[in-house]
Amino acid sequence: MSCERQGAASLADPASAAPIDIRTIPTHRRGKSMASISKAKPDPAASLLTPQDSVVLLVDHQPQMFFGTTSADRGSIINATVALAKGAKAFDVPVVLTTVASKTFSGPLLPPLAAQFPGMAPIDRTTMNCWEDPRVVDAVRATGRPKIVLAGLWTEVCIALAALSAVDQGYQVYVPTDACGGVSLEAHENAVQRMIQHGVAPLTWLTTVLEWQRDWARTQTYEAITAVIKEHAGAYGLGLAYAHAMFPTHEAAA
Secondary structure, three states: OOHHHHHOOEEEOOOOOOEEEHHHOOHHHOOOOHHHHHHOOOOOOOOOOOOOOEEEEEEOOOHHHHHOOOOOOHHHHHHHHHHHHHHHHHOOOOEEEEEEOOOOOOOOOOHHHHOOOOOOOOEEEOOOOHHHOHHHHHHHHHHOOOEEEEEEEOHHHHHHHHHHHHHHOOOEEEEEHHHOEOOOHHHHHHHHHHHHHOOOEEEOHHHHHHHHHOOOOOHHHHHHHHHHHHHHOHHHHHHHHHHHHHOOOOOOOO
């Protein structure tokens, strides 16, 4: 047997007795008996976001940071960021805003984002990694939420460094990548892959808010979140507006 075969852990397939390389089995299934599926029940995965366990951390959505962003259309990033902020408000998810060197280099918080939180002053930092500023960490920790929805500029610096730092300290981190941007597509994509390797979950703003909603029978947030979708979700939003106009007595969001 080769050294490679000896070094690779394997499992026996009870049906064929053929060796199965454990590396081909998804990490979340390793060590779980197939018999456990007989206990399946209609419960969501513990990893899914809920409005009760999430906090949104928005980082450095500022003019100077946008000037250097080329990984995606800047208008699309702004749209996704504002939609995410509106979604958080609709579900009463706490939001932490932070900027970097706003008075000396990067400029003020994105105006349509700031407009969603009148009276809230962003935490202005000198650190590229916002997780190295104790005020940011204190603000996140004060919410008591274990899952951070993290978005901002640039993906490869301010987002990746903070994501890895938070994961290292026990937080679950979710990054809506369409509300992020990097200095190049390569930099953005490399940062996303780096974060994934450390357990960070990539999302979009729309999948984030739909994960918070999850059931259209939750009428307390239905009107607010469908309004956000109509305004910011492109073709899906247009289709939703059409359905509501043509079939006003029916549920039309799904």
